[in-house]
Amino acid sequence: MDFDDTPEEAAFRAQARAFIDANAPRHLAPELKRASFGSSAVQSEDPLRAAKAWQKKKAEAGWACLHWPKEYGGGGRSPIERVIWSQEEGIYSALSGPFVIGHGMCGPTVMAWAGEEQKQRLLPPLASGEEIWCQLFSEPAGGSDLAGLRTRAMPAEDGSGDWIVNGQKIWTSGAQHSDWGLLITRTAPDVPKHKGLTMFFLSMRTPGVEVRPIKQANGQSGFNEVYFKDVRVPDAQRLGAVGQGWQVSLTTLMNERLSIGTGMSTYFPELFRFCLEAEVDGEPAVNDAAVRSRLAQFAVRQSGLRYTGMRAITALSKGQTPGPESSIGKLVAGATMQELAMFALDLQGQAGVVWDKASPQEGRFQALLMRSPATRIEGGSDEILRNIIGERVLGLPGDIRVDKDVPFKDIPTSGGAKS
Amino acid sequence: MNLDFSEEQKALKDQVRRFLEARCTPSTVRAVLEGPLSFDRALYEGLAELGVLGAAIPEEYGGVGLSHLELCVVAEELGRALAPVPAASSIYLAAEFLLQAGTEAQKRAWLPRLAAGKAVATFAFAEGQGRMTPDKVQAVVADGRLSGVKSPVPDGDAADMAIVLARSGGGSGAGALSLFVVDLAGPGVSRETLSTIDPTRSQARITFDGAPAEPLGGSGDGWHITTQVMDRAAILMAFEQVGGADRALEMARDYALDRMAFGRPIGSFQAIKHMLADMYVSATLARSNCYYAAWALASGAVELPVAAATARVSATTAFQHCAKNNIQVHGGMGFTWAFDCHLFYRRSNALALALGSLSTWESLLIERMSAGNINAAA
Numbered sequence: 001m002d003f004d005d006t007p008e009e010a011a012f013r014a015q016a017r018a019f020i021d022a023n024a025p026r027h028l029a030p031e032l033k034r035a036s037f038g039s040s041a042v043q044s045e046d047p048l049r050a051a052k053a054w055q056k057k058k059a060e061a062g063w064a065c066l067h068w069p070k071e072y073g074g075g076g077r078s079p080i081e082r083v084i085w086s087q088e089e090g091i092y093s094a095l096s097g098p099f100v101i102g103h104g105m106c107g108p109t110v111m112a113w114a115g116e117e118q119k120q121r122l123l124p125p126l127a128s129g130e131e132i133w134c135q136l137f138s139e140p141a142g143g144s145d146l147a148g149l150r151t152r153a154m155p156a157e158d159g160s161g162d163w164i165v166n167g168q169k170i171w172t173s174g175a176q177h178s179d180w181g182l183l184i185t186r187t188a189p190d191v192p193k194h195k196g197l198t199m200f201f202l203s204m205r206t207p208g209v210e211v212r213p214i215k216q217a218n219g220q221s222g223f224n225e226v227y228f229k230d231v232r233v234p235d236a237q238r239l240g241a242v243g244q245g246w247q248v249s250l251t252t253l254m255n256e257r258l259s260i261g262t263g264m265s266t267y268f269p270e271l272f273r274f275c276l277e278a279e280v281d282g283e284p285a286v287n288d289a290a291v292r293s294r295l296a297q298f299a300v301r302q303s304g305l306r307y308t309g310m311r312a313i314t315a316l317s318k319g320q321t322p323g324p325e326s327s328i329g330k331l332v333a334g335a336t337m338q339e340l341a342m343f344a345l346d347l348q349g350q351a352g353v354v355w356d357k358a359s360p361q362e363g364r365f366q367a368l369l370m371r372s373p374a375t376r377i378e379g380g381s382d383e384i385l386r387n388i389i390g391e392r393v394l395g396l397p398g399d400i401r402v403d404k405d406v407p408f409k410d411i412p413t414s415g416g417a418k419s
Numbered sequence: 420m421n422l423d424f425s426e427e428q429k430a431l432k433d434q435v436r437r438f439l440e441a442r443c444t445p446s447t448v449r450a451v452l453e454g455p456l457s458f459d460r461a462l463y464e465g466l467a468e469l470g471v472l473g474a475a476i477p478e479e480y481g482g483v484g485l486s487h488l489e490l491c492v493v494a495e496e497l498g499r500a501l502a503p504v505p506a507a508s509s510i511y512l513a514a515e516f517l518l519q520a521g522t523e524a525q526k527r528a529w530l531p532r533l534a535a536g537k538a539v540a541t542f543a544f545a546e547g548q549g550r551m552t553p554d555k556v557q558a559v560v561a562d563g564r565l566s567g568v569k570s571p572v573p574d575g576d577a578a579d580m581a582i583v584l585a586r587s588g589g590g591s592g593a594g595a596l597s598l599f600v601v602d603l604a605g606p607g608v609s610r611e612t613l614s615t616i617d618p619t620r621s622q623a624r625i626t627f628d629g630a631p632a633e634p635l636g637g638s639g640d641g642w643h644i645t646t647q648v649m650d651r652a653a654i655l656m657a658f659e660q661v662g663g664a665d666r667a668l669e670m671a672r673d674y675a676l677d678r679m680a681f682g683r684p685i686g687s688f689q690a691i692k693h694m695l696a697d698m699y700v701s702a703t704l705a706r707s708n709c710y711y712a713a714w715a716l717a718s719g720a721v722e723l724p725v726a727a728a729t730a731r732v733s734a735t736t737a738f739q740h741c742a743k744n745n746i747q748v749h750g751g752m753g754f755t756w757a758f759d760c761h762l763f764y765r766r767s768n769a770l771a772l773a774l775g776s777l778s779t780w781e782s783l784l785i786e787r788m789s790a791g792n793i794n795a796a797a
């Protein structure tokens with residue numbers, strides 16, 4: 001066992017570090033370090049412009065989307081090199097927020113399912129950050145139960161072969177500044193729900209697409225409603241066969257779990273620093289037995305995630321696929337962040353209620369309290385993740401499905417809504 | 420980056436598992452639970468013949484001369500099989516004390532016999548209720564003779580030798596404490612097996628009344644050496660706990676697949692499925708923390724104290740969690756003497772206290788992290 005790089009890995013790390021030292025936007029470092037969960041990492045300038053500038057620099061030097069093939073704007077590097085890069089990129093990776101969905105989910109889906117010409121057109125500007133993508137999956141009627149979605153795509157009556165889309169998506173992160181969307185629709189309501197779906201991509205500037213920001217529980221507006229009114233989508237923008245949308249979406253969802261689950265911070269280092277500074281009964285909080293007990297439990301979850309990640313990296317470094325243990329990441333991190341935020345506020349006493357720049361660490365724990373509920377929902381809720389671990393890792397039977405072999409149009413819905 | 424065991428170490432682990440599957444079945448464990456013997460000597464000698472007790476003991480002292488990584492994989496298998504043997508006392512503790520602080524003569528006198536399973540040794544530390552601190556130590560050595568009461572002492576009824584922490588030469592605090600080697604077959608020793616929550620790992624009260632005691636390590640170094648050795652033992656114990664947690668999870672999973680209620684396997688109920696998923700999560704976190712600690716142990720890293728406490732807290736939590744929910748998943752069957760769930764429940768709670776309680780290790784972890792060794796926080 002060791003934590004050392006191989007000589008090739010060390011050489012690659014040195015190259016990455018040299019590039020970052022010479023090119024990263026250092027003037028942003030102080031605010032990136034202070035950033036709170038749930039709000040833009042950059043406040044002093046337009047965060048989108050800052051993100052695009054850094055991404056473009058990376059792309060020009062071959063450091064963008066390291067694991068993608070070069071012909072699609074990537075770096076053509078191995079998975080382990082991608083990990084080394086992200087370790088070195090450190091705080092600057094917080095700038096990449098607007099690209100996470102495009103690079104992590106939409107890009108891999110396009111790569112797996114689009115034609116060659118489309119890949120040449122779509123992927124390089126996605127890699128370089130010139131074009132931003134969003135994931136138009138969830139709907140009011142289908143989040144966990146994604147296959148329950150109701151947005152309809154119907155063949156245009158003019159015989160052009162185009163599709164006409166009507167319906168509504170919801171919780172679409174980043175739709176307000178996206179150029180493209182990956183859109184899953186229902187094309188056949190009279191077959192069981194997983195069989196009647198079809199995937200498309202479309203320009204977010206297509207006539208009839210309307211984006212309305214949603215104000216979130218934490219006061220920010222990261223996600224949106226997206227309405228489709230007679231939106232015309234050429235058949236050439238279909239990914240996979242008609243009716244194959246569910247299989248296509250699995251490419252996206254598998255990649256989603258990989259990109260959300262790995263390397264999540266639980267904010268333990270911030271809590272620990274706070275406990276060194278804060279006082280309980282006139283003594284540093286870390287001297288209090290009850291505080292120590294809670295802190296220790298947070299500490300071992302944080303380090304357990306960290307070393308679970310390193311076991312996955314070990315596998316990558318040997319050219320193997322990481323084992324099922326990587327599936328615990330988001331489940332552990334989400335719950336830990338939320339409990340940890342509550343504990344940090346508890347230590348602040350009655351003043352924990354105050355959320356402003358004068359609060360400890362500029363109100364970071366209050367921000368964490370208010371953002372962390374979303375982590376337990378987005379990209380697969382805690383309950384769905386437990387189902388996945390139970391069924392795919394431990395081999396338990398699937399849930400009983402009352403809607404499995406029923407034509408979609410006959411499935412009962414919330415509030416009695418019917419298509 | 421390589422946070423995994425080597426192919427040879429995994430092969431050793433398989434070999435130990437196969438050996439224990441044949442030689443240490445639940446009825447082996449029950450024989451110790453229900454019978455008069457404090458451990459299974461034939462099993463212990465079998466492990467010695469396999470070379471696993473002496474895995475981390477150098478060849479010149481009768482060991483196999485491998486590293487502590489090999490001992491970690493062995494410990495995991497002993498934990499998984501609930502092996503009723505005194506390896507923790509004799510190997511993780513006593514042999515480590517000798518290796519860390521023993522004179523050449525002491526090593527030669529004891530290590531070959533410990534590695535061969537011909538002798539059993541233990542560490543006599545606790546003195547009754549409550550968390551151990553230097554000031555709680557009342558046992559005292561004067562003119563080479565030890566007096567006092569140590570309780571509970573793991574495997575204290577079966578051990579041939581004990582390493583004892585005691586005061587000597589006056590003073591107070593940690594600096595007044597030293598370690599001594601005491602022959603338990605010698606004069607001035609009386610012992611009594613204690614009734615405990617887990618008789619498959621025996622505990623005894625030992626009363627010393629002028630027993631001859633030979634110093635181990637420097638005078639006044641007792642607490643310091645104890646801390647170092649306890650850290651090393653905690654890592655090995657954590658591997659035992661991870662082995663036990665994994666096995667308890669597997670038992671619960673198998674039962675959830677098999678047992679039908681309301682016309683379906685209970686594993687299809689989310690309350691059960693999610694309970695099992697959470698057990699998997701805590702066992703996985705503990706395993707990863709243990710791998711980190713194994714690296715620290717084998718490489719002698721400065722992170723060792725933090726890594727040891729991390730592994731210990733994580734593995735204690737995971738084993739207790741998996742063992743108690745294993746009973747829950749089994750329903751009424753889980754509460755019968757005939758089913759094996761209680762063997763894991765007993766062991767998980769006994770190991771949680773061995774080497775100091777969970778809250779003791781939680782406190783140690785945070786104390787060590789605040790002392791500046793906070794790599795684990797990053």
Ligand SMILES: Cc1cc2nc3c(=O)[nH]c(=O)nc-3n(C[C@H](O)[C@H](O)[C@H](O)COP(=O)(O)OP(=O)(O)OC[C@H]3O[C@@H](n4cnc5c(N)ncnc54)[C@H](O)[C@@H]3O)c2cc1C
Pocket residue numbers: 101134135136137138139140141142143144145170171172173174223374375377378379380381382383384387399689
């Ligand atoms: C911050 C944020 C960003 C998001 N960004 C995007 C995005 O960019 N694109 C996109 O398409 N979507 C996005 N989502 C949507 C997200 O994927 C869904 O919210 C999520 O899948 C849950 O679906 P839902 O909201 O419909 O809740 P529901 O599915 O209605 O769930 C409600 C509750 O029921 C539970 N539940 C549901 N089904 C089961 C089951 N089978 N077993 C047990 N419990 C169950 C859930 O766990 C949850 O507790 C985002 C969500 C958030 C919070």
